[in-house]
Amino acid sequence: MPKIARLNGSIDQIDLEFVEREATPRFLMKLSIQLHLAGLSLSNTVSILEIFGVERARSTVHNWVHKADLQPEDGQSPDHVAVDETVIRLNDEQYWLYAAVDPKANKLLHTKLEPTRTSVISRAFFAELREKHDVDDAVFLIDGAPQLKDACSRHGLDFRYERHGNRNSVERVFREVKRRTSSFSNCFSNANADTADDWLRSFSFAWNQLI
Secondary structure, eight states, X not given: OHHHHHXXXXXXXXXXXXXXXXXXXXXXXXXXXXXXXXXXXXXXXXXXXXXXXXXXXHHHHHHHHHHTTOOOOSOOOOSEEEEEEEEEEETTEEEEEEEEEETTTTEEEEEEEXXXXXXHHHHHHXXXXXXXXXXXXSEEEEOSOHHHHHHHHHTTOEEEEOSSGGGHHHHHHHHHHHHHHHHOHHXXXXXXXXXXXXXXXXXXXXXXXXX
C-alpha cells in the first residue's frame, strides 16, 4: 500500500500545463510519464497505452516526459549530503554527471550534466545546490576528488572523506542511471546534452517518489 500511495502521489504532482490540444486522456499521459521514469522503456510504455485503446509513438511519450519539466522538490534541509560525479556516455561523447544525495532519506537533491569536470564547474554545482536547498550546516561526504574538496572549501562547507558508508546512496543512484542509459538506448542516443540533463532531473523526481 505505501508504494501505491507514493505512485499515486507522484502522478498527482505531474503538471500538464504544457498540453494545448491532446486527444490522450490526461491520466494516461501522467501514467505514461511515471511508468517510463520508473523504469519502463518507451516501447513498453507505448504497449501499456495500447491496452487502453490509445496508440501513440515512442517519440510522443518522450516529448511528454520532457515537457512536463519534472525535478526534485526544493527546500530540503539534510544533515548530510553525499556528492559525487561519474562518467555518462551521450552518443559517442563523454559527459560528467554531478549528483547530490540526502543519504538519510536516499533522495536526490540536485543533478547536473557537464561536458567535463573542473574546479569551476564543481563550485557552480555547489552554488546551485545551496540555492535550492538549506545545506549550509550539512556535512558533505566526498571521495577525495580535489575539485569537490575545492568547491566545499570555497563555499565554506563542512566536509569529510568517505568512500563507503553513507556515500553508498549516491552510488546506488549512479548504478540505476547507468542501467537505464545502457538498457534503453532511446534515452541518450541521438539526444543533445540539454535533453539528457532534462531527463536526469525528471529521473530524480521519479526516484524520490518511488524509493
